[in-house]
Amino acid sequence: xxxxxxxxxxxxxxxxxxxxxxxxxxxxxxxxxxxxxxxxxxxxxxxxxxxxxxxxxxxxxxxxxxxxxxxxxxxxxxxxxxxxxxxxxxxxxxxxxxxxxxxxxxxxxxxxxxxxxxxxxxxxxxxxxxxxxxxxxxxxxxxxxxxxxxxxxxxxxxxxxxxxxxxxxxxxxxxxxxxxxx
Numbered sequence: 001x002x003x004x005x006x007x008x009x010x011x012x013x014x015x016x017x018x019x020x021x022x023x024x025x026x027x028x029x030x031x032x033x034x035x036x037x038x039x040x041x042x043x044x045x046x047x048x049x050x051x052x053x054x055x056x057x058x059x060x061x062x063x064x065x066x067x068x069x070x071x072x073x074x075x076x077x078x079x080x081x082x083x084x085x086x087x088x089x090x091x092x093x094x095x096x097x098x099x100x101x102x103x104x105x106x107x108x109x110x111x112x113x114x115x116x117x118x119x120x121x122x123x124x125x126x127x128x129x130x131x132x133x134x135x136x137x138x139x140x141x142x143x144x145x146x147x148x149x150x151x152x153x154x155x156x157x158x159x160x161x162x163x164x165x166x167x168x169x170x171x172x173x174x175x176x177x178x179x180x181x182x
Contacts, residue, residue, distance in 0.1 A: 018043040018134060022147065022159065037155045044132040044149060054079075054170030057144045058133040061162055064173045065131060068124045073116055080115065081172035082108035084143075084165050088174070115175070128153040142166050143174070 017040035052062040060079055067075035086107035090099050130151040137145045142165055149159045163174040 016040070016043055018149075021149070021157065022134060034155070037157070040157065041151060041155075044130075044134070044151065047132055047134060050133060054172070057136060057146050057164040057166075057171045058148075060164050060171035060173050061133070061146060061148060062131060065126045065129070068119075068126045071123050073120055076119060077112060077116065079173050080112075081165055081167055081174055082111045082115070084167075084172075085111050085175050111175075139163070 017036055021040060050056060050058040050062060052066055053059045054063060064076060064079035067073075067079055083104055086104045087099055089107065089111075090096060090103065132149045132151070133146055134149060135147045137147075139145055144164050144166075145161045146164055147159060148162055149157055151157055164171050165174060
């Protein structure tokens with residue numbers, strides 16, 4: 001079962017270990033580390049299931065990660081939005097007055113070529129990685145910052161914010177950061 005977009009935009013109630021982890025002040029003693037990691041995993045598993053498709057911000061992220069797993073550069077490119085990345089880059093670097101279709105398209109093509117070269121030279125390793133999406137934040141221009149918590153095979157966790165945007169083709173992943181969204 002997948003979750004509906006309106007469900008994704010509601011605040012999620014987080015508790016215990018996950019809430020502390022997301023705030024960045026998560027510390028447990030070495031004696032309790034395994035139990036704490038197991039309990040956090042239970043909390044993460046209780047989050048709504050996400051379908052791997054482009055109908056939700058989280059689903060788009062899963063599509064990109066799946067493309068990395070299968071080393072499918074065309075699928076990885078299809079999961080991204082280089083035009084929005086180009087527009088954000090021009091704004092951030094002070095070239096906002098240069099934003100027009102021609103410049104955005106040229107920069108988007110350059111960003112895509114760079115992504116292709118960088119990705120195929122060293123594919124990100126998403127094997128046996130579990131992804132969870134405990135929260136999201138609506139930003140300007142229809143862009144959403146999704147917090148992803150990854151659980152590694154050794155039981156350890158990481159978190160990162162990933163920007164996604166709703167396009168005419170569904171949600172797509174951006175390489176930009178929250179600071180890039182003006």
